[in-house]
Each structure stands twice: as C-alpha cells, then as structure tokens.
Amino acid sequence: MADNARIMEDINIEKLRKLVRSYLERHHYEAAVFWGDKVVTFSNGDPIDVYWLVQAYIHTSQYHRACLLINTYNLTLNGSLCYLAALCLFKVLEYQDSLSLLESAAWPSVCTPAPSSNGAMKDTESCSSTQQKQQQKKDGGFTRPIPDLDDMISLECSRQMLRAKIYEATDNSVQATECYVAALQADPLCYDALKSLTGHYMLTMKEEKDLHDSLPLEICCKNQSQIDLVRVCYETKVNKCAIDQPNLSKQMNDKSDGSTKPIRTKVDLDALPLTVAPLSNNLDIITARAEKLYYKCSFVSCFQLTRRVLEQDPYHTECLPIHIACLIELKQSNALFLLAHKLVDLYPETALSWFAVGSYYYLIGKNEHARRYLSKATTIDKVFGPAWIAFAHSFASENEHDQASAAYFKAAQLMKGSHLPLLYIGMEYTLTNNPKFAEKFFQKAVMMAPDDPFVLHELGVVNFNNEQYDAARKYLSRAVLVVQRLYGEGNNYYSIPSQWTPLLNNLGHTLRKMGQYKEALHYHYEALRLLPSEASTYTAIGFCLGLQGELEEAIEALHNSLSLHRDQTVAATLLSTFMDQLAVTEQPFPEDEDAPIPEYSNLSERIGGLRKEGIIINSAGSSSSVLCSIATNTEQQQQLAISLDHAMHDTSDIDVAPVTTASASESADTSADLLESSSVLSATSPPPNKSLLSIEDMVMDEESD
Structure with a gap:
C-alpha cells in the first residue's frame, strides 16, 4: 500500500484527475476515456475516479462498459x-433491471419521503446515516464518498426522474406522473420534470395549478424575490389554455401572527412584476405571450410575436410548434414549406422537423403525404401531442370519421391531462349523428376545462340538436360571457376575432327557437359585425325579421344573403315565401287603389302600353339593364330587382306553399332546420351569374313572330 501511495504521488495523480475533468468539459471524450481508465487503475477503483470514467463512457455511448x-x-x-x-x-432498453436498481434497498434515498397518488409527499420510516454507512461497509461498498454529488436533493430528484422515464417508456402514465411530481417536489428547480408534466399533458388544469401552488420553493430560494422569479417563470408553462391565469403579486396578506403570504392574481405577461421586469424581453416569456394569443384565436398577433422570437433564435424549440400552427391558420404554405425543409436538413432526428413537413402537406390538402410524415414524427416521439392531433385532423378533413376517432382516442390516451382530444372525439360523434356519445365526451372535456368556450359551444350545439333549448342557451350564453371576458369587458365585440361568429349565430338560433326574436336579432347583428361577408348571418336576420312581421326588412336581408352566396337554398325559400306573403297583405300601389288595372290580350299590346306610359324608351342608343315591371331611378331598387331575379332562377325547382299568411309562417318554420346548418361559410365558390332576358329582347322576339 505504501509503495502504491508513493507511486501515485510521484506521477501526480491529482493532476491526471483534473486533466480528465478538463477533457470532459471541453468535449474531448476519447481523451477523457483514455486517461480516466489509467487513473482508475492507479487508484484501485476509487469511487470518484470511477464516476468520471463512467461519465466519459456515457458521453461516448459505451453504456455496457459503464x-x-x-x-x-x-x-x-x-x-x-x-x-x-x-x-x-x-x-440500452433494459427497463426492468434499471427499475430494480432504483428501487433496491441499497439505494441511499429509499428512506426519504415517497410520493402519494396525488403528488404530495408522505412520511416513511427514516434511516440514520450511520446505519447506511454500516450497511455499506458490511456489503463491501465504496471506500470514498463523493460529497459534491451525494446530496439527497439531487439524488432523489434524479432517481424519480429516471423512474418516470422508465414508466413512461412502458406506457404506465399514472406511475410516470407520480414520479415526475415527486421529482419536482424533491427539487422545485428541476425544470425537466415540469416540462414533461406540461409538455406531455399529464396533468389537468386544476392539477397543474395545485402543483404550482404547492412547490416548496423555500428549500431552494433564499428570499422572496427568488421565489417570485421561479413562480412567474413556471406560470408561463402551466394552465396555457385557461382563461383566468394566476400570477404572483407583490401584495401581501398580513396575518395576526405578523407573517405574510403572497396573494395570487392574474398573470400579465405584458407587465411583469418589478422584481422580474428584466424578463419582459426574454424569448421564453414572449413565446408564452404568443401561445396565449394563439388560444385566443388572435393568430395575426401571435404570428407577429413568434416571428420576432425566431428572428433572434431561429431554432427555439418552444416557439416553433406555435409558429407552425399559426402558419397553418394563416394559410402561409410557402413559408411553412421553407421552414419544414430547413428543419429537416438541420434536425432530421427530431419529431418537430417531421411534424412541420406533415403540417405543410396537411395545409395544401395532401393528407396521405401528411399522415406519412406525421406518423414518422409520432414514431420518433410517441408522446408528441401536436403530431397526434394533426394526424387525426388529416382523417377528419376527408370525412374519415372512424379513423379520425381512432387517432383522437390514441391522442386522448397519451395526453390524459388535455381536454382537446375529448373535444375532437365529441365533434366526430356529432358529425356521425351520435349526439348521446358526443355529449358524454363534451361533458368530460368541460370537467377538465370548465371555462373553455369551444367546449361550451359544442355542448350548446348538442343540446340544440336534442331540442333542449334551455340547456343550449345556458351553455352558449356562458361561452359568450367567457369570450367577452377573454377579449375585453362589456359588449365590445369589435375586438373579438371572426372565428366566434358561429357562436353568436347559434345563440341567436337558440333564442329564436324559444320565441325571443329581439334577443336573437341582437346576437345575429353582433355576429354580422364580426364577419360582414357571412351570408348565413343575413339569412338568420331575415328569418327573425320575417317571424316578427317585418317583411320588407326581412326581404332586404335575404337579398343581401343571396348577393353574397346565391346557392343559399334556405334564403331563396324564405325570400319566395315572404314575398308571396307581402303580395297578399299589401297593395302594390297604395296611392292608386281605385285605378283600373289594364288588360292586354297578348304581350305586344302590353309592351305597347308600357311604351306609351314612357316606361320603355325605344331609342337606338338605349338598352334595358334589369327585368323590372316598374321603372325606378334609385340604384338600391335596381340592385334588389337583380337579386330577386337571381333568386327566382336559383329556386325554380322549389315548391312553395299556397300564398296565405298561415302558409307563409309554416313554410318559414320548415326552413328552420336548414338554417342552423348554414352558420359556416361554404368552401365552394358560387356558380357564375346566369344571363338575364331583358324586356326589349322579349319585344324583339314578339315582333319577329
């Protein structure tokens, strides 16, 4: 032993140890392996020397040697x-052997608190360090500890993290969630655990909030400013879809014992607390702001922020999925094409790159190619949620409801904490005429996200189709209130994106079914403010006005609907019905009630009478532009006549009930079922305008005969 010690002193073993660590820090792993092996031999397997050689083996993927x-x-x-x-x-994928090592009695942290099912720490039987040392000596263990690495906080956190990864690899998501929570409780600054919990959607919104509030930050933070920093940073990662976001405020709640406790308020990423104000330009904070805007359907504002982030860091992994989603919503196929190819060239081994490629093909309508690349993304990372959702969307866009539902079910299995797969499953059941199962999944989704307006909207639609109008009104009104609170106080609809037009229209349809026509008109007009070019909104307005007896206003609204979309069958039917009703209830010439109506034996006599009255001017340079029985000089009446003629052509195959007041009302009611299905813009373009026959053409035909 003395000779060995003298030899080590002569060759300066400490210098060799420093050399090995230096090579590891500079990523010269082969040199670290070479000299580390010699140091271990000289020290006869000293634990600290073995530790650094094992690190070198791991960096060179020599796991079995380690x-x-x-x-x-x-x-x-x-x-x-x-x-x-x-x-x-x-x-090396030997999960059971790895788990046995981590759960063996020899592990020094087996006597530390263990996680319970809800993520809290429960006390277990404690062991003294003396007993551990005696057990180690009895079993012939290490002779020299590693003080810098053998602290219980780091070891327990690392142990729970590795257990969680093993459970996740073996599809045991429940145990994996508990281990991730235990790792975060052991070391609140271990962001790896929080990222896995939130990025893999393992916790619901409520569970994320409870975990965030229960983190023992006092064990790793020395003062309140450090606690504020950790909480604000973590709040950007939890409850991303929630409407009301908590934040840490500097306001303090004084207690009777003189202690203080911070009051939680809504987060304001645009105005951070003073203690963390320098983070306002941090890219992670800007990405969190962009993600909030995306869930609010403010895609243009979101895209501006993500582009700002990617200009500074083109490979920001947290921002890229949001940026890709914005490109899809904004139909920026060229930009997405370039981004996808760039990512594949640089990072072909990551799921994000192939997700971008699949998203591009999904955007341009090549769903088969999209599924091929999205499937590759899920193979690389089977818990990558956006790829699973996009994979299911590619089936849904082709009306492949069974395959889409199967993909959504798989996503729901992997993303247990997210309500989005449940929402999409319910929508597929709605499209396949299965409202019972649709409502079941919507109810599950609303339990996980009680303030999500998308879920509330779908629940309202299901109840509407089931003719449960009171329940439909409750859900739809609640969704409208959430949207108002999300975009601003009061009834300021101008700041709400046009994506919420169907919500307002559907609430109007529900109120119309309940006989509340004025309230229904209010929401239809608000929907019209969001999207003035929506033909179905004009149809709904015309329907409500007609039911109120305001036939002229109803006809004008229906004309506007047909001018935007001439294939609106419901609008054409309602227009014909209301015009027939108007013809019965009102005189065509109220100022000339006693004037005799001229009779003509044929068309020539009728045209001649019109010429004598000056309605038709027979001059070489003049031509009639519209088919109208009364000459008018106002541009508005001419446009209405053109729209009316278009509607007459388009509805020539529609049978209209006899013209009475009662039959008109009944016919309007029969059109109600068609009206609800027209709240979304049609994807097809309207047919070209048909040629119109003018009065002069009819005169020429008559004279030629």
Whole structure:
C-alpha cells in the first residue's frame, strides 16, 4: 500500500484527475476515456475516479462498459454511481433491471419521503446515516464518498426522474406522473420534470395549478424575490389554455401572527412584476405571450410575436410548434414549406422537423403525404401531442370519421391531462349523428376545462340538436360571457376575432327557437359585425325579421344573403315565401287603389302600353339593364330587382306553399332546420351569374313572330 501511495504521488495523480475533468468539459471524450481508465487503475477503483470514467463512457455511448465498470468495483451502493448504472441500463432498453436498481434497498434515498397518488409527499420510516454507512461497509461498498454529488436533493430528484422515464417508456402514465411530481417536489428547480408534466399533458388544469401552488420553493430560494422569479417563470408553462391565469403579486396578506403570504392574481405577461421586469424581453416569456394569443384565436398577433422570437433564435424549440400552427391558420404554405425543409436538413432526428413537413402537406390538402410524415414524427416521439392531433385532423378533413376517432382516442390516451382530444372525439360523434356519445365526451372535456368556450359551444350545439333549448342557451350564453371576458369587458365585440361568429349565430338560433326574436336579432347583428361577408348571418336576420312581421326588412336581408352566396337554398325559400306573403297583405300601389288595372290580350299590346306610359324608351342608343315591371331611378331598387331575379332562377325547382299568411309562417318554420346548418361559410365558390332576358329582347322576339 505504501509503495502504491508513493507511486501515485510521484506521477501526480491529482493532476491526471483534473486533466480528465478538463477533457470532459471541453468535449474531448476519447481523451477523457483514455486517461480516466489509467487513473482508475492507479487508484484501485476509487469511487470518484470511477464516476468520471463512467461519465466519459456515457458521453461516448459505451453504456455496457459503464455498467461493467461499476459492478467490477461493487459501487452500486453509492448513490451517484447506482443512478449512473440505472441510467446506462435505461439507455440500452433494459427497463426492468434499471427499475430494480432504483428501487433496491441499497439505494441511499429509499428512506426519504415517497410520493402519494396525488403528488404530495408522505412520511416513511427514516434511516440514520450511520446505519447506511454500516450497511455499506458490511456489503463491501465504496471506500470514498463523493460529497459534491451525494446530496439527497439531487439524488432523489434524479432517481424519480429516471423512474418516470422508465414508466413512461412502458406506457404506465399514472406511475410516470407520480414520479415526475415527486421529482419536482424533491427539487422545485428541476425544470425537466415540469416540462414533461406540461409538455406531455399529464396533468389537468386544476392539477397543474395545485402543483404550482404547492412547490416548496423555500428549500431552494433564499428570499422572496427568488421565489417570485421561479413562480412567474413556471406560470408561463402551466394552465396555457385557461382563461383566468394566476400570477404572483407583490401584495401581501398580513396575518395576526405578523407573517405574510403572497396573494395570487392574474398573470400579465405584458407587465411583469418589478422584481422580474428584466424578463419582459426574454424569448421564453414572449413565446408564452404568443401561445396565449394563439388560444385566443388572435393568430395575426401571435404570428407577429413568434416571428420576432425566431428572428433572434431561429431554432427555439418552444416557439416553433406555435409558429407552425399559426402558419397553418394563416394559410402561409410557402413559408411553412421553407421552414419544414430547413428543419429537416438541420434536425432530421427530431419529431418537430417531421411534424412541420406533415403540417405543410396537411395545409395544401395532401393528407396521405401528411399522415406519412406525421406518423414518422409520432414514431420518433410517441408522446408528441401536436403530431397526434394533426394526424387525426388529416382523417377528419376527408370525412374519415372512424379513423379520425381512432387517432383522437390514441391522442386522448397519451395526453390524459388535455381536454382537446375529448373535444375532437365529441365533434366526430356529432358529425356521425351520435349526439348521446358526443355529449358524454363534451361533458368530460368541460370537467377538465370548465371555462373553455369551444367546449361550451359544442355542448350548446348538442343540446340544440336534442331540442333542449334551455340547456343550449345556458351553455352558449356562458361561452359568450367567457369570450367577452377573454377579449375585453362589456359588449365590445369589435375586438373579438371572426372565428366566434358561429357562436353568436347559434345563440341567436337558440333564442329564436324559444320565441325571443329581439334577443336573437341582437346576437345575429353582433355576429354580422364580426364577419360582414357571412351570408348565413343575413339569412338568420331575415328569418327573425320575417317571424316578427317585418317583411320588407326581412326581404332586404335575404337579398343581401343571396348577393353574397346565391346557392343559399334556405334564403331563396324564405325570400319566395315572404314575398308571396307581402303580395297578399299589401297593395302594390297604395296611392292608386281605385285605378283600373289594364288588360292586354297578348304581350305586344302590353309592351305597347308600357311604351306609351314612357316606361320603355325605344331609342337606338338605349338598352334595358334589369327585368323590372316598374321603372325606378334609385340604384338600391335596381340592385334588389337583380337579386330577386337571381333568386327566382336559383329556386325554380322549389315548391312553395299556397300564398296565405298561415302558409307563409309554416313554410318559414320548415326552413328552420336548414338554417342552423348554414352558420359556416361554404368552401365552394358560387356558380357564375346566369344571363338575364331583358324586356326589349322579349319585344324583339314578339315582333319577329
């Protein structure tokens, strides 16, 4: 022993140890392996020398050599080396052996608090460090500890993290969630655990909020400013879809004992607390603001922020999925094409790159190609939620409801904390005429996200189709209130995106079914403010006005609808009905009630009478532009006549009930079922205008005969 010590002193073993660490820090792993092996031989397997050689083996993917080295010197009783041995077994897919090492009695942290089912820490039987040392000596374990690495906080956090990864790899998401929570409780600054919980959608919104509030930040933060920093940073990662976001305020709640406790308020990422104000230009904070805007359907504002982030960091992994989603919503196929190819060239081994390629093909309508690349993304990372959702969307866009539902079910299985797969499953059941199952999944979704307006909207639609109008009104009104609170106080609809037009229209349809025509008109007019070019909104307005007896205003609204979309069958039917009703209830010439109506034996006599009255001017340079029985000089009446003639052509195959007041009302009611299905713009373009026959053409035909 004395000779060995003298030899080590002569060759300066400490200098060699520093050299090995230096090579590791500078990423010269082969040099670290070469000299680390010599140091371990000289020190006869000193634990600290074995530790650094194992690190070099791991960096060079020599996992089996690392395990063999640890077992050769019987160092699995050391916490740090036991963790590294389990990590190497995990890397070579030997999950059970790795889990056995992490849960063995030799693990130094087996006597630390263990996680319960709800993520809280429960007390277990404690062991003294003396007993551990005696057990290690009895089993012939390490002879030299590693003080810088053998702290219980780091070891327990690392142990729980590796257990969680093993459970997740074996599709045991419940156990994986508990281990991730335990890792975060052991070390609140371990962002890896929080990212896995939120990025893989393992917790619901309420569970995320409870976990965030229960983190023992006092064990790693020295003062309140540090606690504020951690909470604000973590709040950008939790409850991303929630309407009311909490934030840490500097306001303090004084207690009777003189202690203080921070009051939680809504987060304002545009005006951070003073203690963390320098983070306002941090790219992660800007990305969080962009994600909030995306869930609010403010895609243009979101795109501006994501583009700003990517200009500074083109490969920001947190921002890229949001940026890709914005490009899809804004139909920017060229930009998405360039981004996808750039990512594939640089990072072909990541799921995000192939997700971008699949998203591009989905955007341009090539769903088969999209599924091919999205499937590759899910193969690389099977818990990558956006790829699963987009994969299911590609089936749904082709009306492949069974396959879309199967993909959404798989997404729901992997994303247990997200309500979006449940929402999409319910929508598929709605499209396949299965409202009972649709409502079941919508109810599950609303339990996970009680303030999500999309879920509330779909629940209202299901109840409307089931003729449960009171329940439909409750859900739709609640969704409208959430949207108002999301975009601003009061009834300021001008700041609401046009994507919420169907919500307002559907609430109007529900109120119309309940006989509340004035309230229904209010919401239809507000929907018209959001999207003035929506033909179905004009149809709904015309329907409500007609039911109120305001036939002239109803006809004008229906004309506007047909001018925007001439294939609106409901609008054409209602227009014909209301015009027939108007013809019965009102005189065509109220100022000339006693004037005799001229009779003509044929068309020539009728045209001649019109010429004598000056309605038709027979001059070489003049031509009639519209088919109208009364000459008018106002441009508005001419446009209405043109629209009316268009409607007459388009509805020539529609049978209209006899012209009475009662039959007109009944016919309007029969059109109600068609009206609800017209709240979304048609994807097809209207047919070209048909040629119109003028009065002069009719005169020429008559004279030629």
